Amino acid sequence: MNRRDFLIHSGGGLGSIALASLLGADRLLADAARRADGGLHHKPKAKRVVQLFMAGGASHVDLFDFKPELVKQHGKEADFGEKVEAFQNGLGPWLKPLWDFKPYGKCGKQLGEVVSPLGDVVDEIAFIHNMIGKTGVHSQGTLLQTTGFNRPGFPGMGCWASYGLGSANQNLPTFVVLPDHRGLASNGTKNWDSAFLPAQHQGAAIYPGTKTPIEDLFPDDRAKFITRDSDKAGIDLLTQLNREHATSRPGDERLDARIKSYELAAKMQLAAPEALDLSKETKETLKLYGLDHGKGTFDKEINPVEETDYFARKCLVARRLLERGVRFVQIWSGNDNGFPRRNWDSHEDVKRDHGPLAYGMARGAAALIADLKRLGLLEDTIILWTTEFGRMPSSQGGKGRDHNPYCFTNWLAGGGIKGGYTHGPSDAFGYKPADRKNPTEVYDVHATILHLLGIDHTKLTVRHNGIDRRLTDVHGHVIAELIK
Amino acid sequence: MLFRCAVPVTLVFALLAVPAPMPAADPPKPVDFERDVKPIFAKHCISCHGAEKAKSGLRLDRRANVLKGGDFGKVIVPGKSADSRLIVVVAHDDPDVRMPPKKQRLTAAEIATLQTWIDEGAKGPDDAIKVNPADWWSFKPLKKPVVPVSREPKVSAIDAFVQAKLKEKGLTPSPEASRRTLIRRLYFDLIGLPPTPEEVEAFVADKNPKAYEALVDKLLASPRYGERWARHWLDLVHFGETHGYDKDQPRPNAWPYRDYVIRSLNEDKPYNRFITEQIAGDVVYPGTVGGIEALGFLAAGPWDFIGHAEVPESKIDGKVARHLDRDDFVANTIGTFMGLTVHCAQCHNHKFDPIAQEDYYRLQAVFSAIDRTDKTYDADPIIGAKRAELEQKKKITTRLITAIEGDARKRSNDELTRIEQQLAEAAKPANSPKPPEFGYHSQLGAKQDVEKWVQVDLGASIKLDHVVIKPCHDDFNNIGAGFGFPLRFKIELSDDVTFKTGVVLIADETRKDFPKPGTAAYTAKADNKSARYIRATATKLAPRQNDYMLAIAELEAFDADGKNIAKGKAATALDSIEAGPRWRKSNLTDGLAPGGPKLAAPELAKLTERRDAIVKAAIGEKGVAELAELRAEITKTDAELAKFAGSKRTAYVGTIHTGGGAFAGTGATGKPRSIHILPRGDVTKPGKEVAPGAISSIPGINGTFSLPPNHTEGDRRAALARWLTDANNPLTWRVMANRVWQYHFGRGIVDSPNDFGKMGQFPTHPELLDYLASELREHQSIKKLHKLIVTSTTYKQVSTSNEANAKIDEDNRFVWRQNRRKLEAEAVRDSILAVAGKLDLTAGGPSFRDFIVEKPEHSPHYQYHLHDPEDVKSHRRAIYRFVVRSKQQPFMAALDCADPSLAVEKRNETLTPQQALAMLNNKLAVTMAKHFAERVEKFGTTDAERMTTAVRLALGRDPTAKERDALAVYAKEHGLANACRVVLNLNEFVFVD
Incomplete structure (x- = not known):
């Protein structure tokens, strides 16, 4: 039995590698387990993923899931035909979409006007309208979509992808997170922490445009004594001393691995700023992403130009990272669910908050899809748009909508996804799936994405505290209809 | 090394644990369900028809269920495969009818096996016999094994067991390490700090043959010991100081539990008492501080603040939040003390271990009255007693007042009652x-x-x-x-x-x-x-x-x-x-x-006057005076009580919560919530109600509590504590003895420390484990266990590898050498502060915060980058760091510190570029490099002398001439601070031989 068989047949799949988390060893083992075509269990269709996460709960009925019945019944007392438990007081009258819908693309998909920039690329997109969650609590909903579990303590989806596929560029983190710079969403870094997977699979939070975009990438400002020369000569001396130490202790590969980690750190100091530098991007590209507005400051009130700048800039950075071998990029829109709203939790006023956020998101996402396509990267890059839950088709008595964990929308594009396709309709109001017995769950979406990456979601497991853990828990089916 | 050393261990055991498939072409013998049929079902059917899903009510993972059939009736007719629906659907040509749908068909050979099995009468071992828990090594009664006879005269029991195994495997033990190596090893292992150069030299020069033992005693008696080993315990119980989840609010009163653990370890508290206090200290040891603070164990893990504070228990989301909460109580308790994955039985019976789904919910019922909340208590038991006395006095006085008032009401022919009601109404x-x-x-x-x-x-x-x-x-x-x-x-x-x-x-x-x-x-x-x-x-x-x-x-x-x-x-x-x-x-x-x-002040005054007149008429001047005196006494008692208010302390623990709004708790009565079996963990479909209890089929201990009907919720927890600490509990002592061994050697005798069940691993030295576990059970002393281990010849071996042994046992499973320790995040951080001369050894009390909180009113933003590394409050040992869940401390996280959102029974050990960057550039690291330089500057007049001091402080040895000169040349060109930064980044600084 060779090592690859050993690993794959050991019941733990790649799990055993968790212990061999050294740089060299990890690569060696992981590469041995991987197929020549880069997949783990079968030929992959995609190599990279971008996850766009709308924190707070984005409204499917206002953006992507057109419900003519809501327009007709607007203002009438909402009759769900059953007892409904709302998170707050979300059972006011039916509220029609806040934006007009019209068809886009060859597929004729109906989109809300506020996300009309996505109309240009809608033929690349597959929508899933019958997503269901477990609860209407932000923390649990967010964790469920990011880690597959509604409680903390599990690796983010990007960690699993990093773990399964390994690094394509050791000078950059394999899994990068671009948080909303105004604050972290529910659960903070729990949404991308590696939990029981080795730390190198943890999402590396990057704040482009700041002095130290990655934690500790450069010496702390207070250490004036460190210069470029002292740094370089210091690492050379360190390596020399460490080599002598290692030579007298043969058979401990960790000592060599640590020496190597300092070499890689130095390379990352060069690679990361280059990857995040947008100054070489052409005017056309900046225009495509809506970054040609020429504004240096923004209004105090939430507004579409500012939101476009924030979100699309992250999308452009994502494209640069993907080009350079980063496996998984997670982009966040929306901070914690506080006030004034800079997130999608529109209990008070959907139009006010969703308007600028959705427009900014649509500009950025549409540009990213178009740009990746132009570069030939779309075919093996999956884009997943998601959120913790949807919003109720009824109002909360005014202009806002309550949480709807019973039904919401995801969409995917690129990387082997069938474009211009709509899967799993919701019911006439967007309250629950049309076929309540066969909804789509996050496990199915995760299983499908792993499948496209060449991974069988049931086989990528890690033994932790006596349980073979996997991204999809004990659930999940690949959604064959979504795949080209 | 890890790759060669750790991985195959896992693999070998994984392979051992999985029965090898039988060859297909054996001579004909009856088809057996377990051996032949189940693998086929497992491959094709179990994902839908197993314990997890059981679509159409059909399960094919157990023979009994196959015989029973599903919602639509029987699927097999024993003896008649042609009449069996199962065979019809798997062999069907129409893909719309065929099972499994949309998946690979069963092969002809597989179908033939199923047919033969049915035709032979669908035989197989009885399911009930199969789940005999005593079949597993860790469930067998714990008996002290006989120590192997050794030819060496002064060999310890540990060494005898280890050496017998080495001999069996053809391995030879390694020589004893030098004193210089041993003191450094012992310091980091027992107290988590480096020895000072003076301590090293004194020990190296000590001629006394008992010097090593004396050093062990000294370190075990040091208060630093508890600070070191408490961290291991806090990893296990996933202790954190914020709630986690959404709006991650701080728990300013979580620290008393951390101090309790440190104190208990330093006092070498009997292990059975340590367990009991953490489950039911308030009940079993009432009136003690430890009895309250220990309950922080139950509250240690994450808690969904919004799911409790904004959603009442009457709503589904509220039920889910509380179910998750109890799940954490149960998993934390059984995982920590018994090393079993009981939480796997939440949706169905445990797939591998003898834990019924009902057992899991019985355990939930033990904790069903409590929540995570603040509890106020007297930090000083003497004041506590005094307060209790005053409160008793107040109670008696109040009773007297009530009696006189009642008398007055009666005598007034209820006129007083009426006017009192009017008064109460008027104040509304x-x-x-x-x-x-x-x-x-x-x-x-x-x-x-x-x-x-x-x-x-x-x-x-x-x-x-x-x-x-x-x-x-x-x-x-x-x-x-x-x-x-x-x-x-x-x-x-x-x-x-x-x-x-x-x-x-x-x-x-x-x-x-x-x-x-x-x-x-x-x-x-x-x-x-x-x-x-x-x-x-x-x-x-x-x-x-x-x-x-x-x-x-x-x-x-x-x-x-x-x-x-x-x-x-x-x-x-x-x-x-x-x-x-x-x-x-x-x-x-x-x-x-x-x-x-409702009434204006003058009218209210009139009413009050009227009331007083009625009272006077009813009980006379004397009665009124008596009443006034008693009331004055209440005021006086209150004033005395108020003096003690400052002596009260608050701890965040698992206890009865009395609250308003959605998070009401079980309130004044403390009546446990009723607990039902939830099929598939679904809170909307409660099944049978269960009584409190523990796991029913662990041999030797009775998991049924037999509590009287009028028992209190505390009785439930006390019963669980008794069950956990029962001398006949086969797991409790083994699990803890294994943990202690693991922290000394880097790997347990059982390398799945939180899983002693069938998915876990076998012990490499079963008799040694039982010997240590028996010692623990007999003496209940963790310090005794430490001493047994660290004074063994096995422990004192060098950590260097040798080729002959490595060929046989490359990963050192049989301990033919010591393992080189990569220091944990806390030890690295504390060492940096120590060698820089900045470590503050103040013990106990509220945690230091090495972050600034922004927007505390809604969702606190924990901003580590805004904290000033020169803040001396943050120069205490890492055990006193305020542990946030939603955003881990970046430096500590880069060094693999435990994630407080999950039980960490063994830390990951990584070497990443991010870790190198943290060690090189993190503000604390570079600030301390500067202080380290200031410190060594005074020790000598040349850079060579200063760097000699630096190496002594950091590594406990003199530099070689080559090292000293290289560092001095670098220091001359780039300054001492840069040179000290290099020293703090050395492999030798973070790896202990």
């Missing part, structure tokens, strides 16, 4: 029902004479006529009208937001206690003074049972036209509980407050 607010927005509510405090304030920003400086504050109404503790209204207070105006300049005092009630206002509003004249900010400051807070607080329903500010210009304006406060909608700052200016009393 005029508007009813009261609005759900009660008002503003401060945080609770332990002292009464602490200032707390609320403030309203009018947006601009405006001329004011008068300011009004309105009291709250809350039925909490039957307080009702005037809830939380301060005893002493003042109202001030200013244009300075900080109230440092231009302050105008418009009301001063700070000199004597203000009479209880009921819901009557308080008005302060402002005399046309202009101000932008209005501040109401309480100088003496309102008392609750055990603590003090401030609550105000509304603050109004009227201009000359009589318009309330404060309405809707921003309110701030020194602190606030922010539990919307009832209590939050914004309620202060929302225009909603309970109405004033």
Whole structure:
């Protein structure tokens, strides 16, 4: 039995590698387990993923899931035909979409006007309208979509992808997170922490445009004594001393691995700023992403130009990272669910908050899809748009909508996804799936994405505290209809 | 090394644990369900028809269920495969009918096997026989094994077991390490800090043959020992100091549990008591501080604040949050103490271990009365006793008053009762029902004479006529009208937001206690003074049972036209509980407050006068005087009690919670919630109700508690503690002995420390484990166990590899050498501070915070990058660091510290570029490099001398001439601080031989 068989047949799949988390060893083992075509269990269709996460709960009925019945019944007392438990007081009258819908693309998909920039690329997109969650609590909903579990303590989806596929560029983190710079969403870094997977699979939070975009990438400002020369000569001396130490202790590969980690750190100091530098991007590209507005400051009130700048800039950075071998990029829109709203939790006023956020998101996402396509990267890059839950088709008595964990929308594009396709309709109001017995769950979406990456979601497991853990828990089916 | 060393261990055991498939072409023997049929079902069917899913009610993972069939009837007819529906559907040609749908078909050979099995009568071992728990090594009774006879005269029991195994495997033990190596190893292992150069030299030079043993004793007696080993324990129990989840709020009172663990380890508390206290200390050891603080174990893990505080238990989401909470209690308890994955039985019976789903819910029932909450107690037992005495006295006095009043009522022919009712009615607010927005509510405090304030920003400086504050109404503790209204207070105006300049005092009630206002509003004249900010400051807070607080329903500010210009304006406060909608700052200016009393003051006074007259008529002058005396005594007792208020401490623990709003807890009665078996963990489909209990089929211990019907919730926890600490519990002692071994050697005898079940691993040295476990059970002393281990020859071996042994056992499973230790995040951080001369060894108390909190009022942002690394408060040992869940400390996380959201039974060990960057560039690391340089600067006149000192401090040895010269040359060119930075990054600094 060779090592690859050993690993794959050991019941733990790649799990055993968790212990061999050294740089060299990890690569060696992981590469041995991987197929020549880069997949783990079968030929992959995609190599990279971008996850766009709308924190707070984005409204499917206002953006992507057109419900003519809501327009007709607007203002009438909402009759769900059953007892409904709302998170707050979300059972006011039916509220029609806040934006007009019209068809886009060859597929004729109906989109809300506020996300009309996505109309240009809608033929690349597959929508899933019958997503269901477990609860209407932000923390649990967010964790469920990011880690597959509604409680903390599990690796983010990007960690699993990093773990399964390994690094394509050791000078950059394999899994990068671009948080909303105004604050972290529910659960903070729990949404991308590696939990029981080795730390190198943890999402590396990057704040482009700041002095130290990655934690500790450069010496702390207070250490004036460190210069470029002292740094370089210091690492050379360190390596020399460490080599002598290692030579007298043969058979401990960790000592060599640590020496190597300092070499890689130095390379990352060069690679990361280059990857995040947008100054070489052409005017056309900046225009495509809506970054040609020429504004240096923004209004105090939430507004579409500012939101476009924030979100699309992250999308452009994502494209640069993907080009350079980063496996998984997670982009966040929306901070914690506080006030004034800079997130999608529109209990008070959907139009006010969703308007600028959705427009900014649509500009950025549409540009990213178009740009990746132009570069030939779309075919093996999956884009997943998601959120913790949807919003109720009824109002909360005014202009806002309550949480709807019973039904919401995801969409995917690129990387082997069938474009211009709509899967799993919701019911006439967007309250629950049309076929309540066969909804789509996050496990199915995760299983499908792993499948496209060449991974069988049931086989990528890690033994932790006596349980073979996997991204999809004990659930999940690949959604064959979504795949080209 | 790890790759060669650790991985194959896992693999080998994984392979051992999985039975090898039988070859297909054996000579004909009866087809067996377990051996032949189940693998086929497992491959094709179990994903839908197993314990997890059981579609159409059909399970194919157990023979009994296959025989039983599904919702639509039988699927097999034993003896008649042709009549068996199972065969029909798997062999069907129509893909719409065929099973499994949309998946690979069964092969002809597989179908033939199924047919033969059915035709032979569908035989197989009985399921009941198969799950005999005694079949597994860890469930067998613990007996002290006989120590192998050794030819060496002075060999310890540990060495005898280890050497016997080495001999069996053809391995030879390694020589003893040098004293220089041993002292460094021992220091990091036992206290987590490096020895000073003086300590190293003294030990190396010590001629006494007992020097090593003396060093062990010294370190085990050091208070630093508990600080080191408590961290291992806190990893296991996933201790954190914020709730986690959404709006990650801090737990300022979590630290007493951390101190409890340190203290218990330092005192070498008997292990069975250590366990008992953490489950039921309040019940089994009442009146002790440890008995309360230990309950922090139950509260250690994450908690969904929104799922509790904003969603009541009556809602599904509220039920889910509370179910998750109890799941954490159960998993933490059984995982930590018994090393079993009981939480796997939440949706179905455990797939591998003898844990029934009902057992899991019985365990939930043990904890079903408690929640995670703050509990106030006396940190000093003497004061506690005194307080109890006073409270008893107050109770008796109150009883006497009640008796006299009752007598008065009777004698007045109930006239007194009527007038009392009128009075009570009159004090009620005029508007009813009261609005759900009660008002503003401060945080609770332990002292009464602490200032707390609320403030309203009018947006601009405006001329004011008068300011009004309105009291709250809350039925909490039957307080009702005037809830939380301060005893002493003042109202001030200013244009300075900080109230440092231009302050105008418009009301001063700070000199004597203000009479209880009921819901009557308080008005302060402002005399046309202009101000932008209005501040109401309480100088003496309102008392609750055990603590003090401030609550105000509304603050109004009227201009000359009589318009309330404060309405809707921003309110701030020194602190606030922010539990919307009832209590939050914004309620202060929302225009909603309970109405004033129904009767005006003069009428109220008349009623009171009338009441007094009736009392006097009923019980006479003497009775009235007696009543007054008793009431005075109550006041006096209250005053004495108030003196002790400061001695109270609050700990965040698992206990009965009494609260308002959605997070009500089980309240005053503490009655356990009823617990039902939840099929697939679904809270909307409660099944059979279960009684409290433990796992039913662990041999030797009875998992049924047989509690009397009138038992308290505490009795349930005490029963569980008894079950866990039962001498016959086969797991408790093995699990802990294994943990202790693991932390000394880097790997346990069982390398799955939290899983001693069938998915876990076999012990490499089963007899040794049982020997250590028996020692633990016999002496209940963890320190004894430490000493046994670290004084063994096995422990003292060198950590260097040798080829001959490596060929046989490359990963050192049989301990033919010591393992080289990569220091944990805490040890690295503490060592950096120690060698820099900055480590502050102050022990205990509230945690230091190496972050700045922004936006604390809603979702706190924990900003580590804003913290100043020169802040001396943060130079204490890492065990005293405030542990946040939603954002881990970046430096510690890069060094693989434990994630407080999951039970970490063994830390990951990584070497990543991010870790190198953290060691090189992190603000604490570089700041300490500078201090390290300042420290060594004084030790010598040349860079060579100084770098010699640096290496001695950091590595406990002299540098070689080559090392010294290289460092000195570098220091000359780039300065000492840079050279010290290099030393702190050396492999030898983080790897201990």
